[in-house]
Amino acid sequence: MSYTVSFERMNELIQSLQSNYKIFAPVRFEKRGRYSDTDMVRYANISCVEEIVHDEKSDFSPKEVVFPVTQAILYFTESEFMESRVHDKKILIFLRSCDIHGIRRLDNMFLRNGNVADFYYKRLREKVKFVLMECHDGWDTCFCVSMGSNETSDYSMAVRFHDDSLEIDVKDEEFEPMFGKEAQSDFTPEFVKQNAITVKIPDIRDKDTLHEVYNLPLWQSYNSRCQSCGACNAVCITCSCFTTTDVVYSENGRMGERRRVWASCQHEDFTAMAGGHRFRTTPGERLRFRALHKVYDYRQRFKTEQMCVGCGRCDDRCPEFISFSAMINRLSEEVDKLNEVKSK
Amino acid sequence: MNGLLVHETRANHNEMIPTAHEVLGVVRETETEFTLRVKTDAEVHHGQFFQISLPKVGEVPISVSAIEDGFVEFTIRSVGKVTGELLRIRKGDRLFLRGPYGNSFPIHQFRGKDLVIIAGGTGVSPVRSTLRYFYQHRGEVPSLHFIAGFKDDNSVLFREDLELFRQRFDTIYSLDHDKVPGFEVGFVTEHVKQITFTDFSDYNVVIVGPPVMMHYVALECLKEGASEDKMWVSFERKMSCAIGKCGHCKIDETYVCLDGPVFNYSVAKSLLD
Numbered sequence: 001m002s003y004t005v006s007f008e009r010m011n012e013l014i015q016s017l018q019s020n021y022k023i024f025a026p027v028r029f030e031k032r033g034r035y036s037d038t039d040m041v042r043y044a045n046i047s048c049v050e051e052i053v054h055d056e057k058s059d060f061s062p063k064e065v066v067f068p069v070t071q072a073i074l075y076f077t078e079s080e081f082m083e084s085r086v087h088d089k090k091i092l093i094f095l096r097s098c099d100i101h102g103i104r105r106l107d108n109m110f111l112r113n114g115n116v117a118d119f120y121y122k123r124l125r126e127k128v129k130f131v132l133m134e135c136h137d138g139w140d141t142c143f144c145v146s147m148g149s150n151e152t153s154d155y156s157m158a159v160r161f162h163d164d165s166l167e168i169d170v171k172d173e174e175f176e177p178m179f180g181k182e183a184q185s186d187f188t189p190e191f192v193k194q195n196a197i198t199v200k201i202p203d204i205r206d207k208d209t210l211h212e213v214y215n216l217p218l219w220q221s222y223n224s225r226c227q228s229c230g231a232c233n234a235v236c237i238t239c240s241c242f243t244t245t246d247v248v249y250s251e252n253g254r255m256g257e258r259r260r261v262w263a264s265c266q267h268e269d270f271t272a273m274a275g276g277h278r279f280r281t282t283p284g285e286r287l288r289f290r291a292l293h294k295v296y297d298y299r300q301r302f303k304t305e306q307m308c309v310g311c312g313r314c315d316d317r318c319p320e321f322i323s324f325s326a327m328i329n330r331l332s333e334e335v336d337k338l339n340e341v342k343s344k
Numbered sequence: 345m346n347g348l349l350v351h352e353t354r355a356n357h358n359e360m361i362p363t364a365h366e367v368l369g370v371v372r373e374t375e376t377e378f379t380l381r382v383k384t385d386a387e388v389h390h391g392q393f394f395q396i397s398l399p400k401v402g403e404v405p406i407s408v409s410a411i412e413d414g415f416v417e418f419t420i421r422s423v424g425k426v427t428g429e430l431l432r433i434r435k436g437d438r439l440f441l442r443g444p445y446g447n448s449f450p451i452h453q454f455r456g457k458d459l460v461i462i463a464g465g466t467g468v469s470p471v472r473s474t475l476r477y478f479y480q481h482r483g484e485v486p487s488l489h490f491i492a493g494f495k496d497d498n499s500v501l502f503r504e505d506l507e508l509f510r511q512r513f514d515t516i517y518s519l520d521h522d523k524v525p526g527f528e529v530g531f532v533t534e535h536v537k538q539i540t541f542t543d544f545s546d547y548n549v550v551i552v553g554p555p556v557m558m559h560y561v562a563l564e565c566l567k568e569g570a571s572e573d574k575m576w577v578s579f580e581r582k583m584s585c586a587i588g589k590c591g592h593c594k595i596d597e598t599y600v601c602l603d604g605p606v607f608n609y610s611v612a613k614s615l616l617d
């Protein structure tokens with residue numbers, strides 16, 4: 001059923017939900033943006049609707065709700081390891097269709113790659129229910145339509161924001177009783193139908209072509225621009241890499257934690273092994289690694305759609321204005337040329 | 345709607361928690377390398393590895409260098425934080441382990457066929473358990489050629505085992521430059537031509553060592569007539585989880601911790617970092 005709910009009433013509902021739920025949504029952090037005098041929008045706990053930034057794209061994705069930037073996984077003394085604890089609340093996330101698809105990609109990485117599910121991801125992920133934020137046109141760096149992530153029916157509730165009310169489509173029986181007294185509406189979420197940018201996934205048909213793709217001059221052309229800062233990884237909803245390290249609480253301390261921290265495949269030391277042996281030593285090679293993971297490797301591994309969901313945050317965030325969508329389109333053109341030569 | 349499909353049998357199992365194991369003995373191999381014998385009843389296959397943990401210091405992947413009843417051995421080169429600290433472990437101490445992880449050498453495929461094992465430096469360690477197995481079950485392969493190379497006399501590992509292996513295998517031991525009795529001089533690549541692959545009716549070749557060594561030995565074997573799909577290598581990559589989550593060991597669509605560390609050469613040669 002769908003309803004029209006005033007902000008005031010919605011805030012009461014949020015308050016009652018808070019006894020069982022942590023509610024996450026995009027929130028404005030003033031003057032914390034990329035440039036001076038700009039704000040940053042990122043996911044945080046909310047307690048009223050007015051806090052939700054629904055008319056801008058968030059700079060960071062909601063992945064940190066299920067995959068925190070840093071996370072204690074084990075506590076230790078000298079003789080023992082103990083599992084870290086997690087809060088006992090359930091989780092509601094306000095997010096767009098692209099990000100719901102993105103979290104499904106993370107599910108593949110954390111729950112299905114290998115034969116054990118990741119304990120830490122799973123214990124947060126199982127708590128999560130989605131509140132879809134309707135998205136009309138996207139923004140100028142979005143290409144969700146090309147990636148097939150513009151639409152979804154994978155949500156518990158969906159919302160459309162008006163000035164002081166919202167329309168809400170409630171699909172989850174758990175929440176239905178809360179809205180019993182509200183005015184019904186015929187709202188169903190609409191989806192982005194077209195983006196300013198279209199992106200073509202490269203049609204890499206065999207290992208031979210993949211080899212040729214590795215050696216394209218295209219990659220090295222980024223060497224002078226890419227700073228290997230890893231900002232693209234940090235904002236990406238589908239980047240799931242991390243590094244595990246031990247941290248001791250005080251200098252001569254016996255207690256500490258084993259901690260998981262987001263890692264970036266763009267950083268030079270991502271593959272560094274003892275003895276100094278490294279792979280992918282140029283920025284171009286590392287960009288290639290990331291690009292192919294997003295549009296090829298993941299798809300091959302899981303026999304499913306590509307990893308990238310087209311949120312465009314990497315393009316928004318890159319200090320060198322490197323455009324991922326342009327890179328993929330350039331790649332597709334090159335692959336088309338390779339395929340054409342082969343078919344002759 | 346929000347159903348999570350998880351391919352898992354042990355629903356709430358936390359794979360990241362290591363368990364304590366007693367160290368039964370320590371053997372100093374060289375100035376920087378040592379072998380730890382660790383008590384465990386885990387079912388381990390030749391070529392697999394464990395994550396060894398020291399609280400406060402960290403966790404590192406280490407191959408098993410021996411698999412016996414009630415214990416495994418690890419041979420470790422001290423190169424950094426964790427491996428440096430492991431050097432201080434003594435008999436009777438406890439060590440934290442999780443694993444074993446990764447695939448293994450296909451011993452069942454090796455049976456009944458001639459076997460060639462070529463290893464360099466610390467690469468001898470991951471093949472040692474396979475060698476010990478066939479030493480004890482010599483009848484399972486018609487012949488076993490073992491070529492081992494070390495930098496110099498000071499870096500020779502497993503001296504006792506090497507002497508035993510001489511008795512039951514066709515061995516060539518070689519040092520890069522040093523002239524020492526019992527050892528040839530030169531790189532392992534230079535000795536590959538002594539193996540006549542064409543005389544074997546069927547065979548397997550295992551090559552383990554530093555990346556450059558594996559590359560050139562493989563090329564040399566191919567030159568001598570070995571075929572790609574009968575050759576096996578073992579890869580090392582940076583690892584931070586060993587269960588397919590952290591992404592560090594990824595090469596194209598392959599995860600070394602899950603799909604390796606052992607690869608058939610026909611697959612390995614086309615892995616693109």
Ligand SMILES: Cc1cc2nc3c(=O)[nH]c(=O)nc-3n(C[C@H](O)[C@H](O)[C@H](O)COP(=O)(O)OP(=O)(O)OC[C@H]3O[C@@H](n4cnc5c(N)ncnc54)[C@H](O)[C@@H]3O)c2cc1C
Nearest residue numbers: 272273274275276404405406407420421424425426427581
């Ligand atoms: C499957 C597998 C099996 C293995 N088996 C064995 C084995 O049987 N025996 C064995 O000894 N080792 C083995 N290793 C290697 C072993 O895991 C590493 O030597 C170990 O992780 C090093 O950890 P550390 O904490 O001692 O070193 P660290 O202090 O972590 O030092 C190594 C790290 O520091 C950095 N680093 C160090 N030196 C340099 C440099 N010169 N340039 C740039 N960066 C550098 C890198 O980030 C590197 O990861 C194996 C590895 C794998 C993946």
Ligand code: FES
Nearest residue numbers: 586589590591601
């Ligand atoms: S070691 Fe983490 S994915 Fe392989």
